[in-house]
Amino acid sequence: MNKQIFTAKDHTFTICAYGESKYIEECIQSVTSQSLQTNVIMCTSTPSEFLEGLAKKYGISYFVNEERKFNSDIATDWNFAVSCANTRLVTIAHQDDLYKKDFAKKVVEHFNGTKRPLIAYTDYAELRNGIEVSDIKNLNIKRIMLFPLRPRFMWPSRFMRRRMLSFGSAICCPSVTYVPENLPRQLFIPGYKGGIDWQAWERFSRRKGEFVFVNDILMVHRIHDDSETTALINGNTRTREDFEMFCKFWPKPIAHIIEHFYKKSEDSNNL
Structure with a gap:
């Protein structure tokens, strides 16, 4: 199988927007000011003048998911977001998060030379009360879990990726870039809420191909009281x-x- 070559035109940030987040403009700025300029679009199931105005301000295409009203599930939103991108590589940019300037550049570089890539994912930091933190217990545990997948020769190993996933979801969802042509037609299956990403990784891990690990902190995941992750943890979902x-x-x-020990690590998602 020939080695793959990707360029800037092959990648899209698809911003999954919901409501009127006070953080979304920072997210937009982070993906439109990348060192490698790739495509940027915005997708939403809650259309508003606020979101449309931001899309126009930054010159990015704006898509509305008309089916969401009949099927209220985050999986529907994420599947729609990926379907709106007309490129081989797609990153679902979560509206509260930030992407460092070299995110697209390094992700595309790591995809180059692969044979059948499935996803790429990066290391990440967290933003707590306006302060970026990376050297904390929860993140360091995830780095230990991901350590065996650092070498490129381990990326195609189904055994190793499934062993990693068997102890928890160390892959940060907003850091993931998908290769839809090598993945199931329906990337995300409705039903799960907090575990929708882990469910997807488990399904993808069974397929032939590469899990590409970019061992650099290239995005920042915002932790705040209104986040979906915090709400799910507090509700025991x-x-x-x-x-x-x-x-x-x-x-x-x-x-x-x-699961008993894994649950304790979730406490760090509360401020």
């Missing part, structure tokens, strides 16, 4: 879904033990 995911890798008794 995440705990239930995490257990279901562990059961995909382990017998139930072992899954219970792992």
